[in-house]
Amino acid sequence: DFGFNPPQNCHKKALQTNVFKGSAYLFFPLVFQAGDFKLTLATHSNNLQWVDLHQEIMGKPNEVIGVYIDKNEVESFRANETLYKESCEYLKKFLEKLKERFKQEDAKALAIRDIMQYFKQEPQARKHIKSILDKEVAAIAQYRPDIVESWKYYQEFERMCEEMDK
Incomplete structure (x- = not known):
């Protein structure tokens, strides 16, 4: 759905196995390049250089995953209206799909x-x-x-x- 390369055959088994809830979080952080800006999806961060855009993108507070950008770049990113809007739309869809996938993976976890x-x-x-x-x-x-x-x-x-x- 999002243009990622499919996993190589040698990684498929690991990606199909889910031995505990939350194992999908092991793939974080994810880095998205939006023009000259780097957006990092990560589980909660203590990095004081980052600003979390999750609430701006999703319209609700950060649940588990933050969408972080360097605090020195956030205003420039917002000022680039087209890039900002397209990036937010893409990340909103991505985060919604990701949340669905986490539910599916957690349901497969060993109990x-x-x-x-x-x-x-x-x-x-x-x-x-x-x-x-x-x-x-x-x-x-x-x-x-x-x-x-x-x-x-x-x-x-x-x-x-x-x-x-x-």
Whole structure:
């Protein structure tokens, strides 16, 4: 939709796999060249040299992704009315599509139930992870059992191991 080159075959598998929510953010920052101006899409920035144009472009506050431009260039960018308008229209469409895509990717992400189901079906993997967790959690359990007790999914995993390995 936006004229990007398609991924090379060697990258396709990585781009089709989504193991956790938010993994699509790993592709940031993205840099757009608008005439002589560089616009950077990034998850929140602390760069004091940047001004965020997200609200100007989208008409609402920055949710997760900012559209940043160097603060010394922002007025020149806005003054170039045609370039500014075309860039904003393009980025608005791009950000809307990107938001849709993030929802799709997040929906494909592995959920706890998927992981638990895997461990139910794979006793060797379950036992291997159990042995690692037993070692790693031992010190915490010794000094702060309250913390270990608060780990909902760890407790669920422990119950599953007890039941399945009887």
